[in-house]
Amino acid sequence: MNIKQSKKINWRIKALLSILVSVIAIVIILFGITYVYFEKKLEDNTKKVAEATFRQADKELKKMLSTVEGEVNRYGSLTLPLEYLRDDYKNDVDKSVVSMQIIKELDGMMFLDPNISAISLIKSDGSFIFSASDRSRSGKAVISGSLKAVLKKAEDKYPYMLWVSGYEIQKNGEKAFSLIANKPSFIGIKYLGKGTEGEKDAFIVACVDEKSVRKTYESVVYNGSIALLVNDDGIVISETGEALLGKRFERKAGFQTIEHELKNFDWKLYNLVPKEGYLKDTKDIRRFGTVVGFISCILILIAGLIWSRRYTRPIQYLMDQMKLVQEENFDIKQPGHQGWEELDTLNYEFYLLVVKLRKYISDIKAVERENTKKELLALQYQMNPHFLLGSINSIRWMAALTNNNVAANALEILAKILTPILRNPDFLWKLEDELVFCENYVSMMNIRYGNTMEYKVICDGSLLKEDFPRMILQPMIENCFIYGSDPLDKRVITVNIRKEEMMKVSISNSGVNMDRSKLDSLNDMLRNNTGNSEHIGLSNAKKRLDILYKDTGNIWLEQDDKGTLTVEIRF
Numbered sequence: 001m002n003i004k005q006s007k008k009i010n011w012r013i014k015a016l017l018s019i020l021v022s023v024i025a026i027v028i029i030l031f032g033i034t035y036v037y038f039e040k041k042l043e044d045n046t047k048k049v050a051e052a053t054f055r056q057a058d059k060e061l062k063k064m065l066s067t068v069e070g071e072v073n074r075y076g077s078l079t080l081p082l083e084y085l086r087d088d089y090k091n092d093v094d095k096s097v098v099s100m101q102i103i104k105e106l107d108g109m110m111f112l113d114p115n116i117s118a119i120s121l122i123k124s125d126g127s128f129i130f131s132a133s134d135r136s137r138s139g140k141a142v143i144s145g146s147l148k149a150v151l152k153k154a155e156d157k158y159p160y161m162l163w164v165s166g167y168e169i170q171k172n173g174e175k176a177f178s179l180i181a182n183k184p185s186f187i188g189i190k191y192l193g194k195g196t197e198g199e200k201d202a203f204i205v206a207c208v209d210e211k212s213v214r215k216t217y218e219s220v221v222y223n224g225s226i227a228l229l230v231n232d233d234g235i236v237i238s239e240t241g242e243a244l245l246g247k248r249f250e251r252k253a254g255f256q257t258i259e260h261e262l263k264n265f266d267w268k269l270y271n272l273v274p275k276e277g278y279l280k281d282t283k284d285i286r287r288f289g290t291v292v293g294f295i296s297c298i299l300i301l302i303a304g305l306i307w308s309r310r311y312t313r314p315i316q317y318l319m320d321q322m323k324l325v326q327e328e329n330f331d332i333k334q335p336g337h338q339g340w341e342e343l344d345t346l347n348y349e350f351y352l353l354v355v356k357l358r359k360y361i362s363d364i365k366a367v368e369r370e371n372t373k374k375e376l377l378a379l380q381y382q383m384n385p386h387f388l389l390g391s392i393n394s395i396r397w398m399a400a401l402t403n404n405n406v407a408a409n410a411l412e413i414l415a416k417i418l419t420p421i422l423r424n425p426d427f428l429w430k431l432e433d434e435l436v437f438c439e440n441y442v443s444m445m446n447i448r449y450g451n452t453m454e455y456k457v458i459c460d461g462s463l464l465k466e467d468f469p470r471m472i473l474q475p476m477i478e479n480c481f482i483y484g485s486d487p488l489d490k491r492v493i494t495v496n497i498r499k500e501e502m503m504k505v506s507i508s509n510s511g512v513n514m515d516r517s518k519l520d521s522l523n524d525m526l527r528n529n530t531g532n533s534e535h536i537g538l539s540n541a542k543k544r545l546d547i548l549y550k551d552t553g554n555i556w557l558e559q560d561d562k563g564t565l566t567v568e569i570r571f
Contacts, residue, residue: 023300024293031289047258050220050271054260057217062264064115064216065188065208069161071113072190072204080105081192084121084129084202099129099138106131117185118207123200124151132207151203154189161190163265165237166207167246184210184237184245210238210245217269225273226255232266314343318350330358416440427548431497432464438473442493445481452490453481459497466499469548469571473507475537476567480509502552505569512565514557519565523556538567545571 075081080102106119110133118132122143129138143151147169154162166185185207192202213229220227221240228249229238236244251257255272262269317338324332332354335347435457442455455477473495480493496506525535526542538555545553553571560566 027293046273050258053220054269058262060216068206071109072206076204102129103131103136115208115212116206117209120205123202125200155191158191161188163188165231167235167237186213213238220271225271228270230268314338318347330354428467429470431466431468434468449481454492456494472541475541476507502570506566508564508566510564513563526555
């Protein structure tokens with residue numbers, strides 16, 4: 001089956017396209033960052049302006065409501081409200097007279113403070129005296145549901161005044177009395193106390209028209225924004241328009257929502273600023289940036305076509321030369337002038353490099369011929385350990401044939417000892433290799449010293465595959481035979497190997513009874529690495545641990561009361 005191969009794009013075109021695409025990508029990224037930065041900056045400026053206006057509106061609203069609170073507190077301390085609270089009338093005529101006087105005083109309060117649109121005295125049983133700009137009356141209404149809960153909150157807040165919106169009392173469709181049912185209002189409730197019968201509480205209720213509240217924050221509005229006042233239930237209780245009044249507040253797409261929490265009330269001011277207005281300048285920037293970017297790309301393309309020849313011609317020549325070298329053809333020609341001076345220099349440097357490489361290859365071939373001779377000589381030297389082991393085994397078999405079993409066994413053990421020494425040049429091997437080596441070494445030493453030593457190893461089988469310093473135990477075991485063997489008293493060599501955070505090895509020899517000063521001298525020697533020929537085994541073991549494990553390797557000697565000498569090794 002024939003597969004039609006797609007024609008590869010020439011590398012020069014690729015270079016030109018890559019430059020063009022890279023520049024376009026950089027222009028788009030830089031323009032995008034700039035555009036986002038300006039947009040964020042405009043949003044931040046809008047927010048700063050709104051927050052400054054919010055703080056002023058907060059003060060204005062507090063000032064207006066505080067004035068109303070002052071009037072209500074003043075009126076609550078007068079005689080007639082307290083008489084209405086006691087409900088102590090001789091007859092209905094006196095009650096009507098007092099009611100008319102109270103209405104007159106309420107009308108006077110509204111005259112003194114035009115922000116008050118209605119005011120009322122109300123008891124918890126529903127009795128009320130009410131005065132508004134367009135009507136005044138007294139009577140009795142049913143108090144239940146939301147209004148009853150609000151009156152309880154006002155009682156709990158005494159002696160302070162409770163401010164709520166009309167929507168908080170009228171939520172769930174309840175309309176407690178016509179006082180708050182006619183138009184959107186903000187209601188301040190002041191608790192006066194209990195009547196003479198005890199169960200009847202009295203309150204002063206003052207209403208402020210939503211339009212009056214709106215005037216305190218209308219200055220927030222600019223560039224077609226919408227200002228909203230929202231209660232803690234999320235209901236819009238005041239706004240600069242009327243479309244959202246009484247509805248649940250929701251953030252709108254296409255608007256920047258700026259929020260301000262009023263200090264003295266459970267309300268929040270919002271300013272919904274249309275982004276279309278203040279982002280107009282950024283659109284102009286975006287259009288301008290697009291045009292500039294397009295023109296830049298055209299100019300870059302023209303410049304690339306003009307200058308690419310001076311770049312690509314010497315690079316192409318260099319690629320041809322490199323291809324010859326790749327094919328192991330080092331007889332390349334010295335380059336002439338191709339384009340830019342820097343690239344011509346690069347071509348010439350490559351030519352010099354190939355000339356040096358050609359000479360280097362020639363020298364390597366000569367060295368390889370010399371190394372072949374040395375390798376043959378090294379192989380000859382490697383035969384010497386093999387010859388030594390073979391010779392020992394021949395002598396062992398000769399001793400066995402002459403029934404000299406002791407010599408035969410000794411030679412067999414010696415061969416086992418020499419085999420890992422001659423064949424393994426590494427500094428580390430497995431713990432099991434070390435233990436096998438030590439066991440063969442102890443067998444040889446027992447032949448020499450007449451089985452005066454018993455050899456014990458305590459080691460968990462899980463440690464046998466751990467890396468272990470090669471022949472680090474042999475000098476310690478040798479010292480046990482040299483300084484601790486006694487033909488009249490069989491001694492015990494105990495090797496205890498365990499691993500916690502470090503590998504811990506103890507080699508104990510019973511009944512040595514080393515002088516304390518000598519023990520301290522040996523520990524000083526190990527600590528300070530000041531070895532001598534008498535204790536070369538211990539000194540060399542410490543130096544090998546220092547090389548392999550740096551500061552974590554250590555050797556020291558201990559002796560207990562029974563005369564057991566122990567060499568402790570840690571790494």
